[in-house]
Amino acid sequence: NTANIGVVGLAVMGSNLARNLASRTGNTVAVYNRTRAKTDELLAAHPEAGFVPAFSYAEFAASLSTPRTAIIMVKAGAPTDAVIDDLLAVFEPGDIIVDGGNALFHDTIRREQAVRSTGVNFVGMGVSGGEEGALLGPSLMPGGSDESWVTLGPILQSIAAVAEDEPCVTHIGHDGAGHFVKMVHNGIEYADMQLIAEAYDLIRRGTGKTPAEIADVFAQWNAGELDSYLIEITAEVLRQTDAATGAPLVDVIVDQAGAKGTGGWTVQTAIDLGVPVSGIAEAVFARSLSSHPEQRAVSAGLPGPAPKAAVDDVDAFIEDVRLALFASKIVAYSQGFDEIRAGAAAYDWNIDLGAVAKIWRGGCIIRAQFLNRISDAYAAEPDLAVLLTAPFFVDALTRAQDAWRSVVAAAAASGIPSPAFSSSLAYYDGLRADRLPASLIQGQRDFFGAHTYRRTDREGTFHTLWSADRSEVSAQDTH
């Protein structure tokens, strides 16, 4: 019983997390992988880590002090279930199994229930930051019981990224809460990336600047309120020249965006919860549209303006795009936090939204200064119904208003697709509208399906007798 923590699954994520754990004082790390070769490789490559290798689950369990704590980092899905079963065969009540893979939160809820019935604790944990994060400090989103957090908390705090002296980990809530929050993180990441891509496209077509010149624009933006990891790496990507052709790399890369599915999960879940995450949805669909070359080929001849904006004042246009990006980004994050709030209500998780914003400030892909403003907003008003109505964001949106509208209008007039910019603006205007045409939709629904409607001036539910004399009846009378 020499190790205080173990890792199962020694592919890139698991071995980096194991090395991270081993590098912190007080930790001795047991390691196990289904295929022995990976364990041997890790031991040979990193003797400094002092790993305790195991070549069977029995050995693995025997090498851990109690309560045993094991982090699973294997392929999400059936492999995770298989490893859980194997661990349950050798673990005892009070021990802790952590799944650090990218599980769908519904699976985590199911697994937590099954594992809990054996007396073992199960923690579904979102891990963000990719390989480098796992090694140097990820953003960690653990769910699970309060009991497991007592043992796990200090270990996770020791390996997480640090932002402004605070570790990027917090106990998110029970069962699937951690994986739910990780899912929405990825959805927001999709939206943020799409918005940046649209900003690049608009500047390129609008001003004729080269990718390298636009890299300078992004680098400059990174020194201001847009300061973030994604803006920073965007500048790096745009500056890159292809060695083989001498062309900007971004012009050599096939323009079809891939996806591993977590953005789609965020949107599907939002639909289930009735939360409008239109920015994230547009980002997911923009990737899908890009990845249908056959549809794009047959559509290439469709009429429209040449996708070039006629910009008179280049600097003013770039500043407008920056403001439009900032405003749209506020919308995307507001929608994402709205989804977390709705998920917490639906699944009875007590999630501290301000704490979520804080743990995303380091280690993860959407890390940004901006997240401080979100945690400030929830600190001032924990029950804030719509994040973008917090004073700081209202100020920002007030400043960005005109620019945002003119950029979206210019994009539409010039035939430059800007789905995330324009849907964010439409969402914003929908929220602030005094009256929405939803009343007409209720009328239509009542007409064809007798779905009834409520009135602005009286309590109750009503139906118009559309196919008779078109008088109105109280809905109770019609059933």
Ligand code: NDP
């Ligand atoms: P992979 O997702 O490629 O999974 C490979 C690992 O899973 C190997 O250790 C493999 O063992 C093990 N495995 C597969 N099937 C089984 C099985 N039936 N029983 C036991 N072990 C099995 O590894 P990654 O390191 O890329 O990712 C690990 C997890 O972390 C995944 O869930 C991933 O989604 C998640 N994640 C990944 C991030 C990333 O940036 N890559 C970021 C955050 C989370 P063997 O060697 O025997 O084949």
